[in-house]
Amino acid sequence: MESLIKDLSEAYGPSGEETLVRTLLEDLIKEHVDRTFTDNLGNLFALREGPAPLLMVSAHMDEIGVIVTHIDEKGFIRLAPVGGLLPHLLVGQRLRFKDGTVGTVYHEKLKEIKELDWSKLYLDIGAESAAAARKRVEVGDLACLHQPFAVLGERYLGKAMDDRAGCAILLEVARRLPPELPRSVCFVFSVQEEVGLRGAITAAYRLNPGYGLAVDVTRVGDTPEAPLMDIALGKGPAIKVKDSSMISHPRVRGFMIDTAVAAGIPYQLEVLERGGTDAGAIHVSREGVPSGTLSIPCRYVHTPSEMVDAGDVRHAAALLEKLCATPWP
Ligand SMILES: [Zn+2]
Known part of the structure; x- marks a missing residue:
């Protein structure tokens, strides 16, 4: 799974711009499922x-990621976050746009570092004027963090372990599932x-599932x-009991533990x-869907270098495989 996680983590895909990641995943998963399809928001479904x-x-x-809000006359670019990103994590970092344009982030003069907020931050793509900048970047363009994947012994470091590690686990499980399943399984690669949790709202509505799991x-x-x-x-995947979006269904949680x-x-x-x-969106779909979450422990979530443990990833895939191939209570 290592090279898969590398390719997925390095791929460009901030919220609303998931096309490149979706193409990569669809090409890899289609031979392992009965069919794939997408919906109006861009969610990818892979159905067994x-x-x-x-x-x-x-x-x-x-x-x-970030979105461009303004380009000044000297070609410096102002940004706003897309998703939960702290401005001070970006200072000195490189960002990358869909077409490969790269820039570095710095801040205006500050009396104290605690004054740093998004309004003080700018992106420099090496353009000498607004016109030069606008040849490559426009207001509304999205950029992701630009960080190579690294293997540190048993640990993986990458810009988007959240949630490309999860995507890799779904793909790996789709490859391993036996020819006969006790029930339909639909792997969903969601957007936004x-x-x-916007993609999961429409995906769950469309599928009307009997059970839901997020990875x-x-x-x-x-x-x-x-x-x-x-x-x-390194102590294994986590079985979620509660987060801000959901209290896991006790039957699902119990089945995950027993498995x-x-x-x-x-x-x-x-x-x-x-x-x-x-799962926060899935479990309140329609009349309610018993749901749980299989979590991959991750250090430095929502920073340019998110770290996961290779053993946790392998064990998460092994558990998800069992959950897909075993009849549920
Ligand atoms: Zn996530």
Whole structure:
């Protein structure tokens, strides 16, 4: 899965601009499912047909990024966040647009660093004038962080582990599933999760699933003076109990735990005090969908270098494979 996660993490795909990621995923998954299709918002569906009820498994394609709000007469570009991104994380960072245009971020003169906000930040793409800048970038264009993927022993570092690690796990599981399934499974690669779980809303409405699962990253409590949280890298995927978007359905959560125990897969229980996943949208679709979330522990979520553990990724894929191939209670 390493090269898959590399390709997916390095791909350009801020919220609303998921086309390149979708093309990459569709090419890789189509031979492993009965059919693929997209909807009006750009969600990608990869369906394995079987008996009802359908299990919807969702991972989001979009990543956090920025949008161009203004270009000044000297060609400097002003930005606003798309998704949860702190301005001070961008100072000195490179950003990349869809056409490959790259720029570096710096800030205006500040008396104190705490004055730094989005209005003080600018992007320099090396243009000498507004006209020169506008040949490459226009107001409304989106950029993502520009960071290469790196392997650090058993750990992966990349700009978009959230949630391309999840996308890679869905793809890997689609490859491994047996010819006969106890029920239909639809892998959904959703759009616009980072700006409000929007793709998952229409995807769940369309599929009307019997069960829902999101596969996404979660925060950890294992770094120096981290907020208190009982999740660490390398101790297995997390089975979510609660986040800001959902209280996991007890039957789903219990089934996930029982499945992990039966298969000897390590897991952690997750309570995330701030944040949500696609399952937050799926579980309130129509008349309600019993849902859960399989989380990949991740350090430095929503920074240019998100870190996950390779063993956690492998165990998450193993658990998701079991969840897709076993009859649910
Ligand atoms: Zn995410």
